[in-house]
Amino acid sequence: MRLWGGRFEGGPADALARLSVSVHFDWRLVPYDLLASRAHARVLNRAGLLSDDELARMLAAIDDLEEACRSGAFRPTVADEDVHTALERGLLERLGTLGGKLRAGRSRNDQIATDLRLYLRDHVRTIVSRLVELETALMSQAEQHADTAAPGMTHLQHAQPVSFGHQLLAHVHPLTRDIERLRDWDRRAAVSPLGSGALAGSSLPLDPQAVAAELGFDAAAPNSMDAVADRDFAAEFLFCAAMIGIHLSRLGEEIVLWASQEFRWIEMDDAYSTGSSIMPQKKNPDVAELARGKSGRLIGSLMSLLTTLKGLPLTYNRDLQEDKEPVFDAVDTLLLVLPAVSGLVSTMRVNTAKLESSASDGFALATDLAELLVRKGVVFREAHEAVGHLVVWCQVNDKEFGDLTDEELAKISPHFGGDVRDVLSVPGALASRKAYGGTAPDRVRDQLAALREAVDAQAAWATGA
Known part of the structure; x- marks a missing residue:
């Protein structure tokens, strides 16, 4: 046979x-x-x-x-x-x-190139549907917590208060870019190799354009040699998959932190947690950890195919048999991980009291205080230095900003009048960040409205609606 x-x-x-x-x-x-x-x-x-x-x-x-x-x-x-x-x-x-x-009039060379494109174009739409489910889960949590203050961090150190809804939406935006990359990928993948034969086309009176149209491609490949040799579409898909894996990993890392005893920002649902075989009290964030771990597998699939492709002469070489397993594994991995992460996000319970009580920790309102001085005409360099001195004084004297008297403030810097208390409020700090893209709750709601429209369009594309 x-x-x-x-x-x-x-x-x-x-x-x-x-x-x-x-x-x-x-x-x-x-x-x-x-x-x-x-x-x-x-x-x-x-x-x-x-x-x-x-x-x-x-x-x-x-x-x-x-x-x-x-x-x-x-x-x-x-x-x-x-x-x-x-x-x-x-x-x-x-x-x-x-x-x-x-x-x-056909060869296994153009058959497999066609089959793999058809497979991926079909499964990419399923992947997009699963990504939409995760976007929706994150947006639902963000809507509930647009007004919830949380510690915003840089270098994993308290920096400025943010809306927790704003932080959740910061994970939605990369997912929307992932989907747009896949949609853009699909435009380039919508080229049919069938009719290219082994490498030179066919002397039979075939019609590659008609075949392409019947199979849902936008066009037939214009160069038969490139058609059977090209695996750009597979490598590009694997890059998109690797980026999705990285974004899932970053979300997973934050969830691991949020669920820790040190943070206690969220409580994971039992259905999306595991226990310990020896420690009865444990509730482990395995879904988040596995999402983080699977990213290495997705990155590895990309590197595997790129390494296979890098030295191949035209046209078909048997090395290209190695194109399918990385692609299949990436598809399987994403379709395994995405529903689990969506379930974890949609069922997690946010510890609002813990978030809000720690939102101003670590002198997180220092930037607001410096910007108040700027609004009063102080050069930012001087304002930055003055507030820095204030932080040091508070640390030495074991005080928070809110504990300071007017006399103590005046001793530290003549710029600090009684009006500094107007900005030493977490809700006020959030509300003041009202420029486009900022963390003010009203801007978070604007983000949600725009994202819902974008996600609806992505869902429609995935289902062909």
């Missing part, structure tokens, strides 16, 4: 056969290979290479084979080198010699 061998006097060595076989992982391409086979059968018919009766029999056999594959009645065997070999065997079993006519 090999699709080659006419010029060989003997079969391949067992070691070569085991090395060459890919059907154990490319079998998932069955529906896409059969979809392309239907389109190819029709173009052969229009070219006069299949009669109408032969076309009807061919399409009926493909339908029957697809159902047999779906039910498990037809499976690959150890003798099938790849998905294409197995499916041709299935057609020959149903059609006899007629089944062999389908191979005219």
Whole structure:
């Protein structure tokens, strides 16, 4: 059943056969290979290479084979080198010699390039749907906590108070960029290699553009050599997947911190936590940790394919058999992780009291105090220095800003009048950050409105609505 061998006097060595076989992982391409086979059968018919009766029999056999594959009645065997070999065997079993006519004008080289594009374009839409679910979970929590003050941090040190809703939305924006990258990727991936043959096209009167349109591509590949050699679409997808993994990892890292005894910002739902086999009190953030860990796998898949591609001459080389497993693994990883992270986010309970009580810790209102002096005409450099001296004085005397008397403030700097107390309020600090993109609760609600519109459009794209 090999699709080659006419010029060989003997079969391949067992070691070569085991090395060459890919059907154990490319079998998932069955529906896409059969979809392309239907389109190819029709173009052969229009070219006069299949009669109408032969076309009807061919399409009926493909339908029957697809159902047999779906039910498990037809499976690959150890003798099938790849998905294409197995499916041709299935057609020959149903059609006899007629089944062999389908191979005219195409090669496994353009078949696999087409199948993989079809597979990815289909699964990218599912990935986008799962990303939308995570965006929605984050936005729902952000809506509830637009007015909840939280410690904003840089270098993992208290910096300035922020709306916790603002921080949650800071994780939504990277996800929207991830989706836009995938949508942009899809535009470049919407090119059909089918009709390119092994590398030079075909002398048969085929119509690659018609095949492309039938398969949902925007166009046929303009260069047959590039079409069978190109795996940019796979590498670019893996880059998008790696970036998604990085964004999930960063969110996971924050959730691990938020759920810790030191932070106690959130309580995870039991359904998305695990315990310890030895310590009865433990409630571990395994979903967040696994999301963080899976990012390395996604980055590794990208590096694996880029390394494979970097030294390949045109056109097809068997090295390209290594393109599918990283892609399949990335798809499987994302579709495994995303629902779990969405569930974790949607069910976590935010400890509002803990957040708000610590929002001003670490002299987090110092910047507001410096900006008050700037509004009074003090040069920012001087204002920064004056407030810095005030922080040192408070640390030496074990006081917070709110504990200071007017006399103590005046001793530290003549710039500090009684009006400094007007800005020593966390709600006031949040409300003052009202410029576009700021953390003021009203701006957070503006963000939410804009994000809902964007996410609705992304969801519609994913479902084809």
